[in-house]
Amino acid sequence: MTPSSQPSRVAVFASGNGSNLQALLDRAQREGAPYRVVRVVSDRPRCKAVERAREAGVPVFAHRVNEFPDKAQYEQAIRAVLAEDQVAWVVLAGYMRLVGPDLLAPYRGRMVNIHPSLLPAFPGKSAIADAFAAGVDVTGVTVHFVDEGLDTGPVIAQWRIPVQPGWGLEQLEAAIHRVEHRLYPAVVEHLVSEAAQQGPDNLGNGVDER
Ligand code: GRF
Numbered sequence: 080m081t082p083s084s085q086p087s088r089v090a091v092f093a094s095g096n097g098s099n100l101q102a103l104l105d106r107a108q109r110e111g112a113p114y115r116v117v118r119v120v121s122d123r124p125r126c127k128a129v130e131r132a133r134e135a136g137v138p139v140f141a142h143r144v145n146e147f148p149d150k151a152q153y154e155q156a157i158r159a160v161l162a163e164d165q166v167a168w169v170v171l172a173g174y175m176r177l178v179g180p181d182l183l184a185p186y187r188g189r190m191v192n193i194h195p196s197l198l199p200a201f202p203g204k205s206a207i208a209d210a211f212a213a214g215v216d217v218t219g220v221t222v223h224f225v226d227e228g229l230d231t232g233p234v235i236a237q238w239r240i241p242v243q244p245g246w247g248l249e250q251l252e253a254a255i256h257r258v259e260h261r262l263y264p265a266v267v268e269h270l271v272s273e274a275a276q277q278g279p280d281n282l283g284n285g286v287d288e289r
Contacts, residue, residue, distance in 0.1 A: 089107075089116050089169075090168070096126070098260065099260065100116075100128050100173075102264050103263060104116055114168070117137070120174075121140070121174075129141045140156075154178070161186075168270070169190040169225075171225060187226075192232070194223065198221040198231075200218075207252050218242060219239040220255060220258045240258060
């Protein structure tokens with residue numbers, strides 16, 4: 080962040096525990112942080128992530144998809160909220176849905192996801208267990224741009240985690256989450272700071288249809 084620039088306006092999407100959301104919120108509290116979490120979006124209104132957002136005083140959009148006629152209209156509603164909030168970056172943190180084309184369009188290149196494996200290995204919902212069951216020596220964490228696919232967008236950063244002899248699934252999960260909680264806020268800070276060097280944020284109002 081340059082001294083005169085404002086922190087970038089970030090929305091975090093989460094469906095579950097929200098430990099990555101918490102790490103992102105904590106980092107944003109630091110003096111001089113280059114981003115601010117201005118909205119949390121969840122498709123599970125009762126999840127822990129929503130609780131964490133409310134505790135942090137961050138406005139929440141928390142609705143089930145089936146409250147809307149279809150997924151497209153659910154995502155239209157989210158898009159309208161993000162435009163209203165002037166959100167420049169969307170950070171998926173355990174959001175358990177594929178983002179549809181109309182919501183992705185204004186944020187392509189400014190929507191990121193974290194995944195608990197070294198992509199392209201072990202995409203999907205049970206990546207840690209899948210890697211463990213496969214008996215890999217090394218797994219890790221990936222941060223990537225979001226595209227239309229499931230865990231397929233261009234990779235931004237990866238961190239390798241050697242699986243230690245004697246580790247069970249629980250130890251591996253703990254090691255992965257420890258890395259995630261440091262890596263994700265650092266990568267988000269880096270991305271928004273780099274982008275701020277390029278010029279003012281495009282504020283998610285749907286005009287940037289790349
Ligand atoms: C993380 O392992 C993340 O990599 C994956 O979903 C999990 C979310 O955990 N996409 P939490 O809700 O942030 O605790």
